[in-house]
Amino acid sequence: MDAIDSLGYEFPTPIQAKAIPVALAGRDIIGCAQTGTGKTAAYLIPTLDWLSDGTAEYPRVLILAPTRELAEQIDQNIEGLGYYAGISSIAIYGGKASENWDRQKMALTTGADIIVATPGRLMTHMALGYVKFDQIRTVILDEADKMLDMGFYPDIMTIIKETPTERQTLMFSATMPPKIRKLAQEILRDPVEINLNIAKPAAGITQLAYMIDDDRKIPLLEHILRTREVDSMIIFASSKLSVDRIHAKLQKLNYNVRAMHSDKEQDERQETLRQFKNKQFPILVGTDVLSRGIDIDNLSHVVNYDVPLDAEDYVHRVGRTARANTTGEAHTLVNYKDLQRFARIEKLIESQIPRGEIPDSLGPPPDFGSGGEVRERRDGRGGRDGRGSSGSRDGRPRGGKGSSSSRPKGPRSDAQPRPPRPEPQAPAPPAAAGPDGTPAAKRRRRGGKRRKRPNAAGGSPQPQSAPAGE
Numbered sequence: 001m002d003a004i005d006s007l008g009y010e011f012p013t014p015i016q017a018k019a020i021p022v023a024l025a026g027r028d029i030i031g032c033a034q035t036g037t038g039k040t041a042a043y044l045i046p047t048l049d050w051l052s053d054g055t056a057e058y059p060r061v062l063i064l065a066p067t068r069e070l071a072e073q074i075d076q077n078i079e080g081l082g083y084y085a086g087i088s089s090i091a092i093y094g095g096k097a098s099e100n101w102d103r104q105k106m107a108l109t110t111g112a113d114i115i116v117a118t119p120g121r122l123m124t125h126m127a128l129g130y131v132k133f134d135q136i137r138t139v140i141l142d143e144a145d146k147m148l149d150m151g152f153y154p155d156i157m158t159i160i161k162e163t164p165t166e167r168q169t170l171m172f173s174a175t176m177p178p179k180i181r182k183l184a185q186e187i188l189r190d191p192v193e194i195n196l197n198i199a200k201p202a203a204g205i206t207q208l209a210y211m212i213d214d215d216r217k218i219p220l221l222e223h224i225l226r227t228r229e230v231d232s233m234i235i236f237a238s239s240k241l242s243v244d245r246i247h248a249k250l251q252k253l254n255y256n257v258r259a260m261h262s263d264k265e266q267d268e269r270q271e272t273l274r275q276f277k278n279k280q281f282p283i284l285v286g287t288d289v290l291s292r293g294i295d296i297d298n299l300s301h302v303v304n305y306d307v308p309l310d311a312e313d314y315v316h317r318v319g320r321t322a323r324a325n326t327t328g329e330a331h332t333l334v335n336y337k338d339l340q341r342f343a344r345i346e347k348l349i350e351s352q353i354p355r356g357e358i359p360d361s362l363g364p365p366p367d368f369g370s371g372g373e374v375r376e377r378r379d380g381r382g383g384r385d386g387r388g389s390s391g392s393r394d395g396r397p398r399g400g401k402g403s404s405s406s407r408p409k410g411p412r413s414d415a416q417p418r419p420p421r422p423e424p425q426a427p428a429p430p431a432a433a434g435p436d437g438t439p440a441a442k443r444r445r446r447g448g449k450r451r452k453r454p455n456a457a458g459g460s461p462q463p464q465s466a467p468a469g470e
């Protein structure tokens with residue numbers, strides 16, 4: 001209670017008010033609530049309460065998290081909430097430094113009260129035979145849906161089997177897809193289900209979507225930066241390569257910006273995140289490694305430079321702003337290829353995201369259809385995206401001799417009669433050998449990619465290049 005007072009807690013959030021009494025009663029929980037609503041404290045406060053009643057030789061609480069950043073943040077919250085209780089914890093995640101491994105091994109073998117771990121690194125320790133989980137009383141899965149998305153299901157099940165069957169299990173997430181319910185059925189016992197505003201962004205988030213071509217995304221991003229009061233902004237991209245490109249382009253425009261993704265060294269990532277939280281620079285570009293559990297005070301803006309692949313990730317991304325009943329803005333840049341994914345996001349959150357206006361300086365908006373729905377472009381080539389009905393880059397149908405797309409159907413569109421077929425010609429006699437004595441047929445086989453033909457003026461033969469698009 002002293003720690004809660006010192007951290008400024010006055011009233012529990014809805015998820016805390018519902019989860020803490022159930023957890024104190026020893027029941028299993030499957031909890032779902034918006035990001036930024038206090039889920040971490042909802043499971044840490046009751047867990048730290050019973051931990052303060054005694055000690056043990058081995059760890060008694062195991063918390064699994066999908067990323068090292070979230071594991072570190074949970075560990076920091078334990079340090080704050082458990083400061084007066086003398087409870088020990090350690091975050092276990094991958095890294096190259098040998099001292100991290102030795103420190104993690106010592107905590108696992110000498111009995112830190114709480115282990116916060118990413119599944120992959122914990123499995124590596126377990127494979128060496130010195131990890132003892134026979135005194136684990138509570139297992140907590142934070143952002144369980146993300147761990148399943150990252151392919152950690154086998155690791156999670158292996159780890160769970162090493163813990164006592166008589167345990168308390170708590171699962172928390174911001175979304176509740178079917179795979180989470182399946183996992184809950186396998187590892188939870190008669191759980192209490194707590195659902196608060198599933199898969200819906202917080203009310204304090206102003207959401208806008210812009211229908212925009214890729215080549216105008218950077219100018220639109222610069223327009224948003226110029227016209228908004230940006231205190232701090234996270235820009236989400238779909239790949240590490242895209243992150244680096246956005247970072248380089250914004251730097252050329254003289255913005256104070258940093259990049260963060262999994263290819264960066266661990267120490268560099270930690271320092272970048274620390275400086276961003278301390279407002280030492282205003283713009284951070286990153287992948288979805290930043291979308292889960294990262295708590296940043298007063299983040300004013302989120303930009304989805306690329307629409308996320310999974311609709312649930314949209315909720316996590318925009319949930320980085322407007323945390324703890326504050327306000328913020330979320331801008332999503334949608335190109336033609338992203339329309340279907342964007343439609344799934346609106347279906348998930350059960351509302352249409354308002355469309356933002358493209359400034360006149362960027363030219364007319366692209367023709368994506370009224371309201372942004374998918375429709376075929378009438379560009380004379382019959383293709384949905386200007387590539388032809390079969391999707392080939394040059395508008396020509398794909399397929400070989402046997403493909404139906406290569407055979408015309410019905411009368412020709414130009415209504416002109418077919419030219420008569422030329423009469424069969426007798427085979428030409430063999431050509432004379434070249435200067436090097438090589439027969440012409442062999443020369444053609446050797447250089448099949450550079451067949452020669454007379455030019456239009458009747459001059460010397462010119463190389464025949466491959467058709468465009470092949």
